[in-house]
Amino acid sequence: MPRKRNPRGPRPQRRKPAYRTSTGADGAPHAASGAFRCLGCGLDVPLAAPGTAHRNHCPHCLTSRHVDLRIPGDRRSACKGRMEALSLTARPDGEWLVIHQCRTCGALSANRAAGDDNALALLRMALRPLADPRVPVRAMIDH
Template sequence: MPRNNASTRNPQRAKTVLHGPGGERGDAFRCVGCRLDVPLMAAGTAHRNHCPHCLSSLHVDRTPGDRRATCRGRMTALSVTVRDGGEWLIVHHCQRCGGLSVNRIAGDDNALALMRLAMRPLRMARQSAPAG
């Protein structure tokens, strides 16, 4: 997947996010979508905020990495968008409150799942086109 040139963007600050029960720092979390255990460390991002397999997330952030949102609803991958520098972002939609957010892709995200998201508008246009 296309990534920004590291020399043209500001590096992300280190995050001190607490994931474990009771607020301690954990090393993995269980995906709300596919129920797989997901490691927190991800190539290409300073903090993991979605499952690399099904791209689902949990609505826990008000701003990236703060874990202060009270919604805690399941966020499904709705689409992808691309920044000016070529960096891909996943657009998530919260199933509980309806909120939208964008999250940077990680280096270990499922490339097939990302391509399915990217191709969704073309597939939908073909399905809704009149036959003839």
């Protein structure tokens, strides 16, 4: 059944709230804002994350920002570069860690996977070595 057309024309759009985060001079979010903007996909990411106390990567694309220097949550790094998710590793207790590399300074870091991270992105990263024709699958299965 076709929809009826409004005789007065199209309805005007309602104003939508603008979700913006306040940032400091270095581009890092203020603690009071409760969110940060992803450098990879532009998604507004809440700081609260299930399974981790210090969120520093996007749950959608897993891109991070080089903010921590030595201790998770210290936010002392001066680099502030974009960190690309390279691979995954697992702790002996089964917890997954995302390995990031800074595109600015080359530093590597391991970040706990949060409970709301994109499961498809995590699985794609975990299966990446199996899709690489240069890596013999037989060698990975034997170990």
